[in-house]
Amino acid sequence: MAEFPFATVTANELSFAERDERYRRLHDWPGRAYRHASGLxxxxxxxxVREVLDAGSPAITxxxxxxxLVGYPRIAATPGAIPHLVRHLLPLPAKATADLTDRRLHKQVWDTMAGPAGHFRIPxxxxxxxxxxxxxxxxxxLRELPAGTTELDVTALSIAYATRVTGSAVGLPEREWQRVAVWSGAQSGLLGRRMRGRELSDAVAALGQLFTVSGRAVDHNLRSGTVGFATRLRDAGIPRRVAVSAVANSLAAGVHTVSGSIQQGVQRLLSDPGRVWWELLTDPATAGQVAAKILQLDPGLVAWKRRVLRPVTLAxxxxxxxxxxLVMFAAANRDPAAFxxxxxxxxxxxMPLTFGFGAHICPGKQSATLAVEVFLHQLRxxxxxxxxxxxxxxSRRDPDLLFSGAAVRVTGDRRL
Known part of the structure; x- marks a missing residue:
């Protein structure tokens, strides 16, 4: 039998064409599950994927x-990580939405973020x-990038843009926006990569900064009375520790989902000799369709984790x-039975599963979708x-089971 398509490579290491081929082979694979070397x-x-993402069964959490991904014992056994863990991350951060199992509190937080009058809802x-x-x-x-060149680093621009959009949305002070990408990268790396040694220590340090600064932002906004994410969470009765996690997780997820989708999407759009989808970006009516398709095929977040508590047979x-x-929703978005x-x-x-399904659907879905649409339209x-x-x-990218992006530079018909 041929090797499992994702046995030794992740989506983050592949171009869009290579991903297309691997996902095609994946759906031709004779089985419906595969035990990866990571243990997932x-x-x-x-x-x-839809059933497990929903986590509606008592057997799935x-x-x-x-x-x-390496587990807390590995972090605790890494000397360089211990000071950062103790200073910034103990007690361990509260659960907010993605990993919150208290259904009442989860609904309370989710409604505050994405309900009819939620903070991230866009009427x-x-x-x-x-x-x-x-x-x-x-x-x-764009103005923050080096000027006077005929090349544009789309990867750097997308990250800077995503940090500004996400940082402003959660009420993070503007002086902190430039560091959000580093902190976001730390959380995503810890979730999807098997880090060791100095790399692991640095990631824990950055993750600690993410939660510390998120806590300061929450406290500052509450003291100043600024109407925003923090005050909405407080007024809904959400405990401070949960509010801090909601801010930190929104920052990390927002930056990587938006920037990674943009990077991979631009790679796909500009690789088409006919540039059909690229030209559709000129019209706001069709730009939304293109952005939605990019988020289906090339999301910056390609998979998520769940745990099965006891053996279960899915529907x-x-x-x-x-x-x-490991719930591979980017792969599910290409299942011929559904698409x-x-x-x-x-x-x-x-419905594509990029933003999850059921009670745990991403509360920032509308904001992230619009952010990708706006960037692609403006770039065109x-x-x-x-x-x-x-x-x-x-050049190559690091293996990552959860997040994916691309190193993209473009040249055009004007000096930047």
């Missing part, structure tokens, strides 16, 4: 969603204002033993004749 059991069929009437604010962030991030017949599960022609822009299919307006710059020979 991978699932990728749409119905299985989201409690491990934000646990470091149709408010969409133009939000889009205008994100457009301003795009151009502010589709897949048998899962007790243990941690007969996933690479077609307008071919109907089921800025560089209508943009062309990809070939990657440096031998």
């Amino acid at each position: 059991r991978m699932i990728w069929k749409y119905d299985d 989201p409690a491990n969603a934000l646990e470091p 149709a009437a408010d969409r133009p204002r939000q889009a205008a604010a994100m457009t301003a962030h795009f151009h502010a991030a 589709g017949g897949t048998e899962l033993p007790a243990g941690p599960v 007969p022609d996933c690479l077609s822009l307008r071919r109907p299919g089921k 307006m800025l560089l209508p004749q943009a062309r990809l710059v070939a990657a440096a020979p031998g």
